[in-house]
Amino acid sequence: MSTPASTSSSPLPRLDLVSRVDQTGVEERVARFCKRSIKKASKMQALKLALGMIDLTTLEGQDTPGKVRQLCQKAIHLHDSIPGLPHVAAVCVYPVMVGVARKALDDQGLAGEIKVASVATAFPSGMSPLHIKLEETKIAVAEGADEIDMVISRGAFLRGDYGYVFDEIAAVRDACGEAHLKVILETGELGTLDQVRRASVLAMHAGADFIKTSTGKIQPAATMPVTLVMLQAIRDHYYETGRQVGMKPAGGISKAKLAIQYLVMLRETLGQAWMAPEWFRFGASSLANDLIMQIQKQQTGVYQSADYFSKD
Amino acid sequence: MDETTSKLAFDTDWQYDPAPESTDHIRIDEQYELFIGGEFVAPKEGRYFDSINPANEQVLARVAAAGKDDVARAVKAARKAYQTSWSTLKPAERGKYIYRIARVLQERAREFAVIETLDGGKPIRESRDIDIPLAAAHFFYYAGWADKLEYAFPGKQVAALGVAGQIIPWNFPLLMAAWKIAPALACGNTVVLKPAETTPLTALKLAEVIRDAGLPPGVVNIVTGAGDTGAALVDHPDIDKIAFTGSTAVGRSIQKSLAGTSTKYTLELGGKAANIIFADAAIDEAVEGIVNGIFFNQGHVCCAGSRLLVQESVADEVIRKLKDRMESLIVGDPMDKNTDIGAINSPAQLAKIEDYLRIGQAEGGEMYQSSATLPTTGYWCRPTLFTGVSQSNRVVQEEIFGPVLAIQTFRTLEEGLDKANNTPYGLSGGVWTDKGAKIFKMTRAIRAGVIWANTFNKFDPASPFGGYKESGMGREGGLHGLDAYLELS
Incomplete structure (x- = not known):
């Protein structure tokens, strides 16, 4: 692999100076978030907030235009029998499905309101030459993607070739043009929280608009400890540069209760400025229905059968 | 770092609604008496004081103030229990009673947590997750030692001291009571405990547990009151051991009054860690x-x-x-x-x-x-x-x-x-x-x-706790905690 020339203005950060992470301490802090008791109006507000932060996702080899159109329909009409629900933040699809999703949303007049996110850069493994990744990124943007979810080269990162990873992110950043760039660290392959923190710093310095935990194809995907470490890295980057970077935990968040615990963690780590879909997303597919079911429960006092909530 | 431009705001639009723990499952009596010889008895001088909820300044209960005579009565009951029942009991039987206290504390944990928080002002999260579970854990831990004392100190003969006078502070009322009572009982001693005057309620609830657990009368006596009650306990001639947790100033005066006597003592005092x-x-x-x-x-x-x-x-x-x-x-x-x-x-x-x-x-x-x-x-x-x-x-x-x-x-x-x-x-x-x-x-x-x-404020019954210098002498918890309630020969 040839090392691409960096087009980023900021230099490679000193990863040896990145703050260390103590896993036991992180887990204790997470346990504290999970003890917050969220009830009544506060719960309702959180459920709706989480709903509006979802990147409704389908990333299957069996995806078809029909499936993607159904997903977009769901994104627009989450559960029309409950008035006042927000729509999701985005739909997230493979590059070949971007055009389909774009058209489905545009036809309903929702361009700009619900974003089209596309994974790119040889998702999920990232094991392709850089020029292919850049080409793929440009195609997805040209097809109408508002956001690109790239994967980092974990192999290069793990063998210590941070310069390669940095330059690759910077190059994809350039290829994105106006589109927002989410950088997937695939934390389940990085081994330690220290590595998660270093990879977060690397990605943010290279120009990531968002950092994202996982592809959803590797276990473990998003966890609260991993997300906390990334949120702390985001906070330090903000302290240092004044630039806000968004966060997207993805994979494994399918229950409303867990989503609320993530929001507690977000609130107490980064505060008000990040409590919006512009800065925080859940990469999830089944979470939306559980949130809606809980909203229904809050309003009526009883749970409805899952059969009353559309699955697309 | 530029603190003025990059400031985080935690006054968020999304706030947590109140999530109060319910109090409908607990009972606090209007008035509490002294627990002496297995019964609740009125103080001789008829003095009472109020225990206040520091979060709203409301009176929770009236509590008896033990005078000198009451303390003497409690010490007498403890001495009698020591001589007639507790010291003659098989050690495994002692252990059974202590296990029983531990189990009842666990069963009634929620009630104890609520009362601890009402009486002392500490967050319910802490009394629920730390104070009460740790208090039960101390009883469990020392119950296990009751019939194994000679293995704790190989090559030594072990014997109980007799009657222990114990004075505890208001910051961890039930937990400190457990730290004191559990090892004392496991080692075969009987106890007169004085809780702090601002937080007597969980110790009095513990007295109910001890009574309901069927401990022989007088093995544990609880005398409530302020500093003068504590002084009466320290000055009582028939006490074999004083265990005190509290301020360095009071610890110093206890040490002074015990100097030259045969009374043993352990002091757990202040700190500035x-x-x-x-x-x-x-x-x-x-x-x-x-x-x-x-x-x-x-x-x-x-x-x-x-x-x-x-x-x-x-x-x-x-x-x-x-x-x-x-x-x-x-x-x-x-x-x-x-x-x-x-x-x-x-x-x-x-x-x-x-x-x-x-x-x-x-x-x-x-x-x-x-x-x-x-x-x-x-x-x-x-x-x-x-x-x-x-x-x-x-x-x-x-x-x-x-x-x-x-x-x-x-x-x-x-x-x-x-x-x-x-x-x-x-x-x-x-x-x-x-x-x-x-x-x-x-x-x-x-x-x-x-x-x-790389951590702080972690506690475990098996780990000894105590101070250097003006932070006190002696250790509580673990094997060391047994040592403080035994005569080794």
């Missing part, structure tokens, strides 16, 4: 450790990490993160499950803390407090930091026993160590570093009874 953060520490976790070290239980903790020593190269970062973290600490109704910092235990303690806030500022320290909104009734103090203070400042030297942290910086390991040890106290300490060798070097050289590495 150094929590030492090295530049190579996991900073975010260290900040969490600082918060747990000083704001746990409103700082009413003898082993609180009340002196922060932070290596100068990371001081700005640590202080900034600490200030941000303080904004997410919820101060208020202790019964709310989301409350992080509850009420100050008493008006007297609040006055003492506020005195120190004035002293700290008058001496030139820079005071910073979180922006938390405080309730209008009750006794409250915002989490507070002092920067720009040195070893010569009183807020660095003296135990405040409140949510007040004095922050100093150091440059080298040696300087950090010197500052850590430059105190008349020596109860606890904390070291935060990524380097194992540094942990060993520091923990060997810090003169304190308990030192935590």
Whole structure:
């Protein structure tokens, strides 16, 4: 692999100076978030907030235009029998499905309101030459993607070739043009929280608009400890540069209760400025229905059968 | 770092609604008597005092004040129980009774947690997750030792001491009662316990548990009252052992009055622990450790990490993160499950803390407090930091026993160590570093009874606890805790 020339203005950060992470301490802090008791109006507000932060996702080899159109329909009409629900933040699809999703949303007049996110850069493994990744990124943007979810080269990162990873992110950043760039660290392959923190710093310095935990194809995907470490890295980057970077935990968040615990963690780590879909997303597919079911429960006092909530 | 432009805002649109723990499942009587000889009896002089809920200043119950005669009656009951039942019982039988207390505490944990919080002002999260489970764990732990004492001290003969007088503070009322009663009973002693006057209720509830557990009458006696009740207990001639947890001033006077007598004693007194953060520490976790070290239980903790020593190269970062973290600490109704910092235990303690806030500022320290909104009734103090203070400042030297942290910086390991040890106290300490060798070097050289590495305020019944220097003498917990209630020969 040839090392691409960096087009980023900021230099490679000193990863040896990145703050260390103590896993036991992180887990204790997470346990504290999970003890917050969220009830009544506060719960309702959180459920709706989480709903509006979802990147409704389908990333299957069996995806078809029909499936993607159904997903977009769901994104627009989450559960029309409950008035006042927000729509999701985005739909997230493979590059070949971007055009389909774009058209489905545009036809309903929702361009700009619900974003089209596309994974790119040889998702999920990232094991392709850089020029292919850049080409793929440009195609997805040209097809109408508002956001690109790239994967980092974990192999290069793990063998210590941070310069390669940095330059690759910077190059994809350039290829994105106006589109927002989410950088997937695939934390389940990085081994330690220290590595998660270093990879977060690397990605943010290279120009990531968002950092994202996982592809959803590797276990473990998003966890609260991993997300906390990334949120702390985001906070330090903000302290240092004044630039806000968004966060997207993805994979494994399918229950409303867990989503609320993530929001507690977000609130107490980064505060008000990040409590919006512009800065925080859940990469999830089944979470939306559980949130809606809980909203229904809050309003009526009883749970409805899952059969009353559309699955697309 | 530019603090003015990149400031985080924690006053979020999304707020947590109140989540109060319910109180409908508990019973607090209007009046409590003394627990002597297995029965609740009125005090001879007929004096009572009120126990107040410090979060709303309302009276929870009237509690008997034990006079000299009442204390004498309790000691007599304990002596009789020692001679006629407890010391003649098979050790395994003693263990059975203690296990029974432990189990009932677990079964009634929620009730005890609620009463502890109402009476003392600590957050329900702490009484629920820490105080009550740990109290039960102490009974479980020492119950197991009851019939194995000779194995604890191989080659030695073990014998109980007799009657133990025990005086406990208001910061961990039930937990301190457990720390005292469990090892004493396991070793075959009988007990007269005096709870603190601001927090007597869980000890009296424990008396109900002890009665219901069927312990022989007089094995545990509980006499409520203030300092004079405690003094009567210390001065009683038929006491074999005094165990005291509380202030250094009172500890000193106990030691004076016991000098030259055969009464044994253990004293667990004040502290001014150094929590030492090295530049190579996991900073975010260290900040969490600082918060747990000083704001746990409103700082009413003898082993609180009340002196922060932070290596100068990371001081700005640590202080900034600490200030941000303080904004997410919820101060208020202790019964709310989301409350992080509850009420100050008493008006007297609040006055003492506020005195120190004035002293700290008058001496030139820079005071910073979180922006938390405080309730209008009750006794409250915002989490507070002092920067720009040195070893010569009183807020660095003296135990405040409140949510007040004095922050100093150091440059080298040696300087950090010197500052850590430059105190008349020596109860606890904390070291935060990524380097194992540094942990060993520091923990060997810090003169304190308990030192935590990369964590703070962790307790376990199997681990001994106690002080160096003016922080006291003797150890509680673990094997060492048995030693304090046995005659070894």
